[in-house]
Amino acid sequence: MAKQETNINRAIRAREVRVVDDEGEQLGILSLEEALAAATARGLDLVEVSPNAVPPVCRIMDYGKYKYQASKRAAEAKKKTAKVETKEVKMRPKTEEHDFQFKVKNARRFLDDGNKVKVTVMFRGREVTHPEFGRALMDRIADEVKDIAAVEMTPRMAGRFMTMVLAPNKKQ
Structure with missing residues (x-):
């Protein structure tokens, strides 16, 4: 352990990378000034890739090109992700x-398209005193679409609204 600490101290004092x-290809361990000179001679940048190594590892590269390619890879990966909307x-x-x-037919269409469906039952006036009617309606909907969807969020009341979320089953 003491040997490694002395190597770290030596690398920091000598400013070697x-x-x-x-x-x-490895150019070996060079002083920081020599490494910068090698990078500028090639018309490229010196980028520290592993600061915790002993000595730190630097790479000679075109940093602007590297950042551009990284952003392109991120955009490509984002393009391939599935976008799930909630209808x-x-x-x-x-x-x-x-x-x-008619509403069940629409819900089935949304689920077939791969979207989640939020089913909302709105209560007006004194209807809110009988949430069991809304619960029965929700159960009927879940039963109608059980072949293509699963209940992701069970029915729950929030003020005058009862909501439930249905998610499409995974396609085989």
Whole structure:
């Protein structure tokens, strides 16, 4: 342990760095001034890639090009991620059968597209005193789409609204 500490102190005092050139070949341990001179001779930058190593490791590279390629890789990775939206279907506790089927059809379409569906039951006036009607409606919806979706968030009341979130099943 003491040997390593002396190497660290020596590297810091001598300001030595291990240098890797732009083709990936080791140039060895050079003083900081020599490493900077080697980088400027090639018209490139000296970039510290491993500051905690003994001695620190620096690479000769075109830093602007490196940053550009890194941003391109990040953009490409972001492009490939799946974007899941949350669509909403709103109902009332006294929604009639045809309207209910229409809302279920829309929810199925959203789920087939790979989106999550937030089902909201809105209570007005004294309807809020009977949340069991809204719960029954939510259970019917969950039962209608159980072949293509799973309940992600169970029905819960928030003021005059009861909400539930359905997520599409994973495709095989």
